[in-house]
Each structure stands twice: as structure tokens, then as C-alpha cells.
Amino acid sequence: xxxxxxxxxxxxxxxxxxxxxxxxxxxxxxxxxxxxxxxxxxxxxxxxxxxxxxxxxxxxxxxxxxxxxxxxxxxxxxxxxxxxxxxxxxxxxxxxxxxxxxxxxxxxxxxxxxxxxxxxxxxxxxxxxxxxxxxxxxxxxxxxxxxxxxxxxxxxxxxxxxxxxxxxxxxxxxxxxxxxxxxxxxxxxxxxxxxxxxxxxxxxxxxxxxxxxxxxxxxxxxxxxxxxxxxxxxxxxxxxxxxxxxxxxxxxxxxxxxxxxxxxxxxxxxxxxxxxxxxxxxxxxxxxxxxxxxxxxxxxxxxxxxxxxxxxxxxxxxxxxxxxxxxxxxxxxxxxxxxxxxxxxxxxxxxxxxxxxxxxxxxxxxxxxxxxxxxxxxxxxxxxxxxxxxxxxxxxxxxxxxxxxxxxxxxxxxxxxxxxxxxxxxxxxxxxxxx
Amino acid sequence: xxxxxxxxxxxxxxxxxxxxxxxxxxxxxxxxxxxxxxxxxxxxxxxxxxxxxxxxxxxxxxxxxxxxxxxxxxxxxxxxxxxxxxxxxxxxxxxxxxxxxxxxxxxxxxxxxxxxxxxxxxxxxxxxxxxxxxxxxxxxxxxxxxxxxxxxxxxxxxxxxxxxxxxxxxxxxxxxxxxxxxxxxxxxxxxxxxxxxxxxxxxxxxxxxxxxxxxxxxxxxxxxxxxxxxxxxxxxxxxxxxxxxxxxxxxxxxxxxxxxxxxxxxxxxxxxxxxxxxxxxxxxxxxxxxxx
Numbered sequence: 001x002x003x004x005x006x007x008x009x010x011x012x013x014x015x016x017x018x019x020x021x022x023x024x025x026x027x028x029x030x031x032x033x034x035x036x037x038x039x040x041x042x043x044x045x046x047x048x049x050x051x052x053x054x055x056x057x058x059x060x061x062x063x064x065x066x067x068x069x070x071x072x073x074x075x076x077x078x079x080x081x082x083x084x085x086x087x088x089x090x091x092x093x094x095x096x097x098x099x100x101x102x103x104x105x106x107x108x109x110x111x112x113x114x115x116x117x118x119x120x121x122x123x124x125x126x127x128x129x130x131x132x133x134x135x136x137x138x139x140x141x142x143x144x145x146x147x148x149x150x151x152x153x154x155x156x157x158x159x160x161x162x163x164x165x166x167x168x169x170x171x172x173x174x175x176x177x178x179x180x181x182x183x184x185x186x187x188x189x190x191x192x193x194x195x196x197x198x199x200x201x202x203x204x205x206x207x208x209x210x211x212x213x214x215x216x217x218x219x220x221x222x223x224x225x226x227x228x229x230x231x232x233x234x235x236x237x238x239x240x241x242x243x244x245x246x247x248x249x250x251x252x253x254x255x256x257x258x259x260x261x262x263x264x265x266x267x268x269x270x271x272x273x274x275x276x277x278x279x280x281x282x283x284x285x286x287x288x289x290x291x292x293x294x295x296x297x298x299x300x301x302x303x304x305x306x307x308x309x310x311x312x313x314x315x316x317x318x319x320x321x322x323x324x325x326x327x328x329x330x331x332x333x334x335x336x337x338x339x340x341x342x343x344x345x346x347x348x349x350x351x352x353x354x355x356x357x358x359x360x361x362x363x364x365x366x367x368x369x370x371x372x373x374x375x376x377x378x379x380x381x382x383x384x385x386x387x388x389x390x391x392x393x394x395x396x397x398x399x400x401x402x403x404x405x406x407x408x409x410x411x412x413x414x415x416x417x418x419x420x421x422x423x424x425x426x427x428x429x430x431x432x433x434x435x
Numbered sequence: 436x437x438x439x440x441x442x443x444x445x446x447x448x449x450x451x452x453x454x455x456x457x458x459x460x461x462x463x464x465x466x467x468x469x470x471x472x473x474x475x476x477x478x479x480x481x482x483x484x485x486x487x488x489x490x491x492x493x494x495x496x497x498x499x500x501x502x503x504x505x506x507x508x509x510x511x512x513x514x515x516x517x518x519x520x521x522x523x524x525x526x527x528x529x530x531x532x533x534x535x536x537x538x539x540x541x542x543x544x545x546x547x548x549x550x551x552x553x554x555x556x557x558x559x560x561x562x563x564x565x566x567x568x569x570x571x572x573x574x575x576x577x578x579x580x581x582x583x584x585x586x587x588x589x590x591x592x593x594x595x596x597x598x599x600x601x602x603x604x605x606x607x608x609x610x611x612x613x614x615x616x617x618x619x620x621x622x623x624x625x626x627x628x629x630x631x632x633x634x635x636x637x638x639x640x641x642x643x644x645x646x647x648x649x650x651x652x653x654x655x656x657x658x659x660x661x662x663x664x665x666x667x668x669x670x671x672x673x674x675x676x677x678x679x680x681x682x683x684x685x686x687x688x689x690x691x692x693x694x695x696x697x698x699x700x701x702x703x704x705x706x707x708x709x710x711x712x713x714x715x716x717x718x719x720x721x722x723x724x725x726x727x
Contacts, residue, residue, distance in 0.1 A: 083477060084477075253582050399689065401688070
């Protein structure tokens with residue numbers, strides 16, 4: 001009986017997987033297409049470029065006659081270059097996009113095609129509706145499909161913590177304690193965590209959301225008062241005072257483009273980061289030989305209620321330009337990259353853990369999910385309590401001259417106190433919400 | 436007809452240039468003036484017109500500070516660069532052994548100078564625990580934090596531009612070679628020392644070239660972008676944010692083309708004023724040999 005049950009459950013699982021694959025394969029393969037050339041643009045690192053090019057080649061083999069021209073590069077200045085293309089109608093047919101692009105570039109719902117028109121090619125049933133809804137434009141069209149979801153989580157350089165003789169922190173209290181131990185045992189240049197201006201903003205929003213039990217921004221409205229924001233800024237500055245995080249002055253002095261290129265991170269002096277669950281590999285690869293980066297956990301002691309305050313967002317998506325002359329073939333490429341077993345396996349978790357159920361099933365079964373990303377993603381999703389409003393990452397707030405940079409930098413440089421900082425932050429966010 | 440064609444054939448030959456000038460220079464130049472009176476956003480279009488962008492440039496602390504920093508940058512860089520270039524050109528004008536090697540060596544930074552790579556190198560040299568700090572410590576000094584001290588940060592981006600004096604130096608060198616040798620001989624016979632000869636003969640005779648270098652360097656300094664953008668990205672706390680960086684950020688980070696156009700026009704007008712003052716002042720200090 002026991003064996004029969006086991007056999008039946010295995011059979012059911014196999015049938016579910018097969019039916020999931022079957023449903024989307026039929027959709028794509030039955031579509032007729034014309035010979036054409038389409039363009040595909042994405043940003044990322046070397047491993048993503050390599051995998052995507054491989055997937056594109058496999059797609060062209062599968063659909064002879066469709067030629068895909070690729071355009072890829074690093075993130076730096078990628079957004080502004082694509083923005084000009086979208087504006088001038090010269091963008092690639094298929095684009096990897098950020099969630100905020102829909103709000104910023106497609107405010108009139110005329111930059112990205114409504115993917116619902118190609119629902120016979122792209123199997124939309126592979127995504128949860130709630131995630132698809134995040135990528136709708138102002139006219140209700142499906143401007144993009146979410147490739148993956150992401151949120152921030154701590155990663156610790158376990159080697160440095162071992163050198164300090166302590167375990168990696170699992171709570172805010174332990175993190176504060178680690179700050180003292182680092183200073184005493186390792187010296188003034190060692191910190192358990194390093195946070196830039198935007199990282200500080202994210203940690204502060206976790207803290208505030210956990211403590212006050214409300215979303216930071218929702219429906220383009222800031223849900224916190226100036227006093228509450230001051231509380232959040234005091235919290236961040238207390239981490240600096242307790243030697244938990246280096247000041248912005250110190251990080252600026254390092255003159256590194258990013259933390260993964262900062263020698264102090266590479267050599268373990270900055271022993272922790274708060275990063276997207278989809279992006280740990282560049283940090284893992286950056287660490288000096290012999291050092292180990294481990295995934296931490298979300299803290300539950302920001303407030304008294306055990307809340308994490310963690311929010312998640314669409315990591316990135318795929319969209320078709322409204323100016324594309326071959327939207328159907330472009331949709332076929334998206335279907336291939338997101339849902340086709342072959343495409344999904346080639347791309348693996350290069351864009352994070354895929355949101356497509358079909359792609360996830362393929363990777364899970366093949367055992368090719370990166371263990372660090374998989375662990376981080378699973379912890380983030382489990383702890384997630386809120387969805388990020390796209391306004392949170394608008395350029396007016398996040399950019400190099402944005403409110404976050406101004407406020408957190410100003411506090412760290414001692415230009416103003418947290419009361420003034422809270423007033424600046426409040427007015428900056430309200431302005432961004434009002435557009 | 437033949438005569439008309441003969442008289443106007445020149446226009447035919449400059450058509451390619453003329454098209455390029457009209458399309459890529461004059462049209463953007465004119466349209467940016469129009470956009471500067473609007474809130475033109477690349478993706479949201481125009482919703483408001485008026486003087487708001489110009490008012491913002493002069494009223495908002497961030498823009499006022501950037502203007503002041505741009506002035507500081509220009510007024511530190513241009514004189515230092517002119518003096519350095521003239522000094523080195525003067526030395527290299529002597530008949531020294533291996534002088535061509537020195538001329539090449541001093542010119543090399545100008546070839547490298549505008550590149551991104553050299554800006555990255557500059558940043559690596561001056562960062563905390565970088566080569567410069569380490570050298571100062573080795574000599575027993577206590578170095579400042581070049582990247583986070585506002586005064587030092589501005590100085591190191593100025594230094595990069597000053598270091599690229601090669602092109603200016605070559606122009607000075609050509610001018611120095613044009614000063615008639617017999618004037619120096621006559622001065623020597625009259626007992627004038629080298630310093631006296633330099634200020635009384637050399638400098639007056641090369642004032643047209645000094646004037647030319649002043650104008651070109653002034654324009655370049657006000658338009659500087661690469662160095663400050665890569666070395667400090669406007670930091671620390673905006674203390675090396677020149678107007679050009681603000682223009683770039685407004686246009687390509689915020690897509691606020693109206694504001695970016697207004698800032699560009701403010702910069703243009705400032706440059707025009709300085710150029711006009713320079714041209715007006717030349718009658719007091721620039722000596723042209725063909726003038727009476």
C-alpha cells in the first residue's frame with residue numbers, strides 16, 4: 001500500500017511536469033512565422049551574456065529563418081542609451097527591462113507592446129497573475145513579463161567572522177554585537193556590514209515596515225510621516241555609531257565603483273552586504289581566495305512583532321517594443337527563453353530564479369539551480385511581506401543626485417541631523433510620488 | 436550661366452559640411468533654446484512652458500553650487516595650465532641635448548589625457564591607501580583623504596587637466612620659435628638678463644598665442660566632463676559637480692531635456708561673456724606685429 005501511494009504520487013508529479021511542458025510547447029510550435037531579423041537587447045555580466053547568446057543560437061536553430069541580432073553590455077549607462085532608443089523608436093524588438101522602465105518610459109502605454117495580443121504564443125499561464133499584474137502599463141496592457149522576482153538579503157563573509165571568533169549574525173542584536181567585536185578584535189578598519197546610500201534606504205525601509213507594519217510606498221503614496229522617517233534615519237545612523245557599518249565618507253574614500261570591486265570587501269574588511277538574491281555570484285567570485293560568502297537570513301527583531309519588513313520586486317522582465325516590425329517572432333523568442341525546456345535550461349538562473357513555473361520545473365529537475373542563489377531566493381520569498389512600489393527606485397530618488405544619495409550622504413558627512421534629513425527625505429519622496 | 440556656376444561652385448563643394456552643420460549643430464542649437472523654456476521630458480513630453488528652468492538654475496542650491504564649482508575649476512585650471520605649458524615650452528626652446536625626447540615625453544599626457552583609462556588611473560592613484568597616500572606616508576607625512584576632502588577632490592581633478600598641457604605647450608613652442616633671435620641679441624648687448632628678456636621680449640611677442648590658448652582653454656575648462664565624472668562622479672557631496680555633470684544627469688538620468696537645455700544655455704552665455712571680455716581686453720595687452 002505504501003509503495004502504491006509512493007508510486008501514485010510520483011506518477012502524479014511526473015504528469016504535472018509533463019502537462020506543464022506540453023501546454024507551452026504546443027503554443028509556440030504551432031505558431032507560423034515569417035523569415036525575418038529581430039533584435040534582442042539585454043544588460044548583465046559575462047556569464048549572462050554567454051548563456052543568453054547560447055540560448056539565442058539554439059533558438060535560431062530551432063526556428064530557421066529567424067535571425068536574432070544581439071546587443072548586450074554592462075549596466076553602466078545602459079538605461080540612458082536604451083531610453084534614447086525607446087524615445088526615438090529605434091529600440092530592439094525584444095528588450096530586457098527593469099520594472100521601473102514601464103513607469104518611466106511607457107507612461108503613455110505606447111512604448112511597449114501589449115503582450116496579451118501574443119498570448120497564443122507566450123504561455124502566460126506559467127506566471128502567477130499577481131506577478132504579471134506588476135508589469136502592466138497605465139492602460140492595463142501587459143507591458144512585460146516578469147523573468148524573476150527578487151529581494152534583498154544579507155550575505156556574510158564567513159571567513160572574517162571566524163577570524164573575529166563569532167558566528168555570522170542572525171539578528172539585529174547579534175549584528176550590533178558583531179560591530180563591537182570586529183572593532184576590538186580585528187581593528188577599526190573591519191566592519192560586519194557595508195552599506196551604500198541606496199542599501200541604507202532599503203535596510204531603513206525594512207526596519208520601518210517591520211516596526212510600523214505598513215508598506216513604505218503604496219499606490220504612489222508615501223505611508224510614513226516625517227517623525228517615522230526620522231526614527232528610521234536614527235536607526236541607520238546608530239549602526240554607523242556602533243561600528244556596524246562604515247561611514248559613506250569611508251566608502252567614498254575607497255573610490256571603488258561598487259562593493260564587489262572594493263578591495264576592502266574582497267579582502268574581508270567589509271564582511272557583509274545587503275544584496276539582491278539574484279546577484280550574489282559577482283560577490284562570491286570577487287572574494288579573495290580562501291574566503292567564503294554565505295547567505296544570511298532576514299532579521300525578525302526590527303520591531304516587537306517578529307516581522308521582517310522585507311519587500312520583493314520584479315527583478316527584470318522581457319518586453320517587445322511597440323515599434324517592432326516582427327512582434328510575433330519576438331514573442332516566440334520570449335516564449336523560448338522563458339518557457340521552453342531547452343531555452344530555460346541554457347539560461348538557468350542567469351537572470352535569477354525564473355518565475356515561469358515551467359522553467360523552474362526544468363531547472364529543479366535538472367539540478368542546475370545555483371545553490372547560493374536558490375538558498376537566497378527561497379529565504380527572501382519566504383520572508384517577503386511587501387511588494388516594492390516602482391516609485392521607490394525612481395531616478396529622482398535613487399540617482400546619483402537623488403534624494404537618497406543626498407540624505408544618507410549628508411547625514412554621514414555630518415552636514416545635517418536626522419530631523420533635517422527626515423524633512424528632506426519626506427519632501428523628496430512625496431515629490432517623486434506626485435511625479 | 437557659366438559665370439554664375441563658376442562663382443558659386445564653392446557652395447556646391449561645401450554642401451556635405453553645410454548639411455552636417457545645419458542638421459547636427461544649428462538645429463539642435465536652436466531647438467535646445469526652445470526646449471529650455473519648456474519642461475520637456477523625453478517620455479512625458481511638454482506640459483508647461485515659461486522661465487521655470489532658468490529660475491531653477493539660479494534659485495536651487497544644487498545648481499548655484501555647481502556654477503560656483505565650475506568657476507573655481509576654470510579659474511584654477513586655465514592659469515595653472517597656461518603657466519605650466521609656457522614654462523616647459525620655454526625650457527624646451529633652449530638647444531638642449533635630447534630635447535626632442537623631452538618634447539615627446541611632455542606631449543604624451545595630452546594624448547592619453549582625455550581618455551577614460553587615465554581618469555581611472557588618476558582615481559586609483561589618489562584614493563585612500565592609493566599610491567600617492569602611501570608615498571606621503573613613506574616620507575613620514577600624514578596625507579589627506581584626496582577623494583573625500585572637498586578642496587583636495589577639486590584640486591586633483593584640476594591637476595589632471597593641468598597635467599595635459601602638451602598641446603598648449605606645442606603651440607607656445609611654435610610661437611617661441613617665431614620670436615626673432617636678434618631681439619635677444621640686442622637685449623643681451625644692452626645687459627638685459629634672461630628674466631628681463633622673457634618678460635620684456637618673449638611674453639609681449641607671444642601674447643596673440645597666449646590669447647588664443649586662453650580662449651580655447653577657457654572653453655574647454657567650462658565644458659570639462661570626463662575627468663570629474665569618472666574620478667569623483669561629482670563627489671564628495673557634490674563638491675566637484677561641474678555644470679556639465681548636472682547637464683548630463685538632467686538629460687540622461689532624469690530625461691529632463693528642458694532643464695538640461697536651460698543649463699547648457701546658461702553655460703553658453705557665461706562662456707560668451709568671458710570670451711567677449713577677453714576679446715575686449717586684448718587691445719590692452721595683446722600685441723599684433725602688423726598693428727601700428
